[in-house]
Amino acid sequence: MRIGIDVGGTNTDAVLMDGTTVIGHVKHSTSKDITGGIGGALTALQQQYSFSPSAVQAVMIGTTHFLNALIEQRGLAPTAALRLGLPATAALPPMVGWPRDLVSAVQGRHYLAHGGHEFDGRRISPLDPDEIRRHAADMARSGTRSVAISSVFSPVNLECEAAAAEIVRQELGPDVAISLSHEIGRVGLLQRENATIINAALRELADHIVDGLASSLVEHGIAAPLYLSQNDGTLMDIEYARRYPVATFASGPTNSMRGAAVLSGLASCAVIDIGGTTTDVGVLTNGFPREATTEVTVAGVRTNFRMPDVFSIGIGGGSLVDADGLTVGPESVGYELGSRALVFGGDTLTATDIAVAAGLADVGDRSAVAHLDRGLVSTALDRISRRVADAVEQMRTTSDPLSVVAVGGGSVLLEHELPGLGTVIRPERFDVANAIGAAIAQVSGEVDRVEAVRDGRRQILADDARQEAIDRAVAAGARPESVQIVEFDEVPIPYLPGNATRIRVKAVGDLALHSGLVSTGQEGSR
Template sequence: MRLGIDVGRATTVAVATRADGTVAARARVDSAPAFAASVRSVLAALGPLPGPAASVAVLTDLRHRPTDTRPVAVLRIAPPSHPALAPATGPARLTGRVAGGASVTGTPLAPLDREAVLAFARRAADAGVTAFAICAAGAPARPGSEHAAAAIVAEVLPRAALSLSHEIGSTGLRERENATLANAALGAWADRLVADAGRALTAHGVTAPLYFARDDGGVVSAEYFRRHPVIATAPAACTAARGAALRTGARRALVVDAAAHAVRCVTVVDGEPERAEPGPGPFGLRMDLGGPRTTVLPYASGAFDPQEARHLVERERERLPDAEVVWTGGAAPAGPDSADDAARFAARADCGVEIEQIVVATGRAELEALLEAARGHALSRAVAAGATPGSVRVDRSTHTPVSYLPAGVHRVRIRATGLPSGRAEP
């Protein structure tokens, strides 16, 4: 049995599913102002589970809850650039640049200026900043300078929270740096959610491994979420959309999520949401983390308006005329089961990660070897994210030539997933 908990702005839903995916128990309550109170309340309404839980998946959007942020020191490892291309500030307390990094293809640009990294770390320590976002040019192809800089920072601040861009963002420098900055700033928020959820579950007698839904609808372990919270700040729309498509069996669906304060539309084809272009993420920073393309229409009247929703659907249908319209969400005109879509899908979701890299190959054989190494890395990351080792697999792998670079340079995206770890299900 697996448990999913959807902590929304207006309502909190809990669904316990059996091994075959059918619902064994469900509960729905009004959300409390505090996340922990919402979890405790819905667990009390759910009552004793029909059997032991193998895992628990929690989802909540960053904008639904007060946000704890850490002051961040942002260190860019790259050649000098125009002031307009300086690191974003946002929640950053300090920003700095040191020599080092590599080109997009991995060619070293300069040796890492270790003394400058040491001086920056000491300046951050003097300012009381212990969260760092480290971003090196070319890190998706050659991450060594980020590891070296992190080791230097750790010498000055052994308990520093370190976010490294090659573990988080896309290949674009600015988007990757922004995602790393947001990740470092959200560490306190993630710590609080993990602690609150863990205490609430323990008080209810649930000791199963804890997971959090990520923005693409999959899940990651609580510990992985604590280290990489930026990948799980807005999972509700995608999780609900994938759950609604699965519930209805629609192969190509325009999912309309009638949430508490807005209608959200997500396209799902064969179970996969349409990927969003780079755009604003947490703190308004532009980033590219593979979330779904979502069209949002806030309620002008403050409550669900069927006519407003129809207008939004009509506009979206112009772009997707062959898609089946599927409703979900608490205000949806699709029956009570639709309110459970997000929690039910999260309970059964696979655990995994997506990685993005740049590889340079002179021929087909070398490219295949590099792709195989990248797939192995993705599988290892999926296990680190909480997937059961024997269940992990690569379920999506793409590589495309980078058109503006010489032949042989490829952008690689690989998604690896597996079953969440936990005791055997009854």
């Protein structure tokens, strides 16, 4: 058996699964510290279906806590950015274009040093160890506790970042947290560097959160391995989560989409995930969320690490509704829905009250909304449907018919048909699809690099990349016989010489529950 948990802004959902069969599922209010909500969900799950903690083989958790911490600028460590690339790259220093308040929140300092490579592996300039030591000494004087190191074209050649990291560790001590850009982002210096700085700023918080999650399991007698969901819907172990907290940023929407694929039986469709605060719309391709192909802006910072292509709007079960029903959201009562909504004895008109009044949901006290004007209810529902339908239309890339699956507890807000999209599929247990997506998640291995493709070498390079992706998935904990290639891209880069081509391969496989993940293998799950 395995337990899947998804921590949302309003509810924490948990499911107990035996293979692909859902044995039990619960919803529990999310707490401010998230661990309290997880503990409550585990207790409720145990009460609903009495299971032995020793029978649980793995626990999978999805949370956007790290993303929320970045947006709210809390728990961020004093961070320094070291870029290797002089005499190039000096015109645009690290953290250029960042919101000033975010730079202040991370006490951001930046340093430029020699090093780096061209796309074909040629050096830009030799690394200067003394220069790195001088920068490290200044970091120590300024109280830096986390360091982000980026080098020009490090996804092609990582040796400069590795060498600089060793020097910084020698100067600042073994406890300093170091994030290397070739492990986090893709080709594109500024965006990759930004993602690395964000990751570095979250490292201390990651230790705190992971320890809290692990303690929650121990308190409930569960000794099974703990995994966290990644942005692409696959898993990482807790040591990997400590090192790469940015890999969890979009785990909530991706869990819901993966759960929608399992529950609906559709490998390709649009997924509408309506929670208590927001509605996330994404597209499934071959059972996995479609990834964003352009840079992704996070908290006002441009990045290029792996993120799903998701469009979000401020509509959810806790959304505030105005007196005439013309405005629904984006303000929400959030995790206070259970005390502030009319049907739960509160004094605030929410979207959940509208759904109950319309007969779309049966929660709380229906008599508490019996006085609502029918015109108000109809107007609010129409407003919700049209905004959600518009969001789905924005995610289209073709005019081909697109099946629509609705999941999440808030999906009861939708009527059976959406304008211009037809019937909405709402599968069984739609309200805990996110937790199911976490529980059935697989592990992955990915290769993303730039190669100079010479005559007769294309197929060899492609085959090598495929095999490396498979090997990384197996090293990350996948059962070898279950691994398969799910994505393969070759993209010529015309602005670089030498017939440069970006080769990207992704392999996924089922988690080998008795083997456990290993931290070294998780390097391939980027």
